[in-house]
Amino acid sequence: MNAKGRVHKYGDNVDTDAIIPARYLNTASHSELAVHCMEDIDKDFVRKMRTGDIVAAEKNFGCGSSREHAPIALKAAGVSCVIAASFARIFYRNSINIGLPILECPQAAEAIGNGDEVAVDFDTGIIENLTSGKRYQAQPFPEFIKNIIASGGLLNSIV
Amino acid sequence: MAMTMTQKILAAHAGLEDVEAGQLIEAKLDMVLGNDITSPVAINEFEKCGATKVFSTEKIALVLDHFTPNKDIKAAEQCKQTREFAHKHSIRNFYDVGEAGIEHALLPEKGLVGPGDCIIGADSHTCTYGALGAFSTGVGSTDMAAGMMSGKAWFKVPSAIKVVLKNSLQEDVSGKDVILHLIGRIGVDGALYQSLEFTGEGVASLTMDDRFSIANMAIEAGAKNGIFPVDEQTLEYCRDRYRGEIRRYVADEDAEYSRVVEIDLAALEPTVSLPHLPENTKTVREAAGLPIDQSIIGSCTNGRISDMRIAAHILKGRKVAPGVRCIVIPATQQIYLECIREGLAEIFVEAGAALSTPTCGPCLGGHMGVLASGERSISTTNRNFVGRMGHPESEVILSSPAVAAASAVLGYIAAPADLPEGGKA
Secondary structure (H helix, E strand, O other): OEEEEEEEEOOOOOEHHHHOOHHHOOOOOHHHHHHOOOOOOOOOHHHHOOOOOEEEEOOOEOEOOOOOHHHHHHHHOOOOEEEEOOEOHHHHHHHHHHOOOEEEOHHHHHHOOOOOEEEEEOOOOEEEEOOOOOEEEOOOOOHHHHHHHHHOOHHHHHO | OOOOHHHHHHHHHHOOOOOOOOOEEEEEOOEEEEEOOHHHHHHHHHHHOOOOOOOOOOOEEEEOOOOOOOOOHHHHHHHHHHHHHHHHOOOOEEEOOOOOEOHHHHHHHOOOOOOOOEEEEOOHHHHHHHHHOOEEEEOOHHHHHHHHHHOEEEEEOOOEEEEEEEOOOOOOOOHHHHHHHHHHHHOOOOOOOOEEEEEOHHHHHOOHHHHHHHHHHHHHHOOOEEEOOOOHHHHHHHOOOOOOOOOOOOOOOOOOOOEEEEEEHHHOOOEEEOOOOOOOEEEHHHHOOOEOOEEEEOHHHHOOHHHHHHHHHHHOOOOOOOOOEEEEOOOEHHHHHHHHHOOHHHHHHHHOOEEOOOOOHHHHOOOOOOEOOOOEEEEOOOOOOOOOOEOOOOEEEEOOHHHHHHHHHHOEOOOHHHOOOOOOO
């Protein structure tokens, strides 16, 4: 399993209200949520976003609410992977559960810049910045998490 | 092996003698909670994978509290979907408008959660029930769906930070000031993946409502859960309410903690969190004078009866400042009724405040107090992220009910002591 795309880079504490503002939580439609992804901190995100792009951020990405709508919005917007120095725990769990690959890697999160081309190998945990030529090692996913992601989410993987 | 209080509850629910930090376990659940925003996503998942039966009709609570009374057609559809699911599966603890309230005030009040329980809820503030000595944590909708199907959830056993409370609070200082102070000290990721275990002789001086406010915002420090020891006050609160068996777990003397944080309750002052993170704390003295457009008194953090009494005590015989909208929201129907019976409702209305039916509404910019660009609200809620309460260029300042009420009267950030006659009505 791999991902490759251009990076959209953000700072510390990107909260779930920033990822998908609560005013749009009157729907559970994935495509409707995708349209408003990141709009309060980066109103051009959806316009700039190309399918397969990667989101990178610094510490505590996804803090705040338990809304699963946040990783759903990112995934439905076409984000292939999120790399951060650290993740808030409910967001981490939700992302795996819905099949959005996310990697914790402080070195990569710090060094990767906005617009860089990055390739990720989920089997080895290697993150390669194709723009700078640098490589970083994240913890690879254990088998059961790879299964969840490949199945498109936790419930798909158990039924 | 020595265990923290949280670890003991998790071990018991996993059927294990002992557990240690980092261990993956599967635990039996005493309660699975969802609301009108998170339940529809869970119901879709539940039905998509062909599930036909919930694990228990008693141990699931569905509460319509966020965008209710329905704020728009889409919100109405989400409530309808949740209502129909509750009826189809004979969910005993389904709460609709008229008997509902904000879930984290409602569940303890109805006795649905209690000491020693293991609870998940598809709402991040599910950590509130740690005030009762339960292990309780927020999860997403998929975990809620899996919980409704199986009655179980997997957890990574957390390590813990020990928060030692000393002495007792001064007048006009409350549980909210304690938790804001703590988040200011350790940061919004200061307890990431960990438990916050509150202990020390200062615990006894805190009311249950103070403890609910503190445990409620454990998530705002990134914590998995916040938890209080079970004492006489807890038992008194649970008497005539909680229907389960009281299970009192005590942390081992030699349990391992990654860090110890001491808080001298007597030294705390009224505290606020400035935009746009709960960790941006200042004392009210440092932040005093910032003008406000709105004051919200309510939420799962501070919509309980003692919060209403504190606000009414300050608003009695006074008026909300011209140009300020003050909105008071009792968290449950029971609290609303007590506000009427105790004469608090009259005080609020006479002061020029709007008194709302129970709802989470304004806290998350849903309805009942959404902010326009450039506006600033003081609020007894729990988050002040960019756009949390409305326009991305609006601001939220978090505070206790005492500070929100005093600020509403003066039109700027202030403590009760700053009122012309002090905090005395």
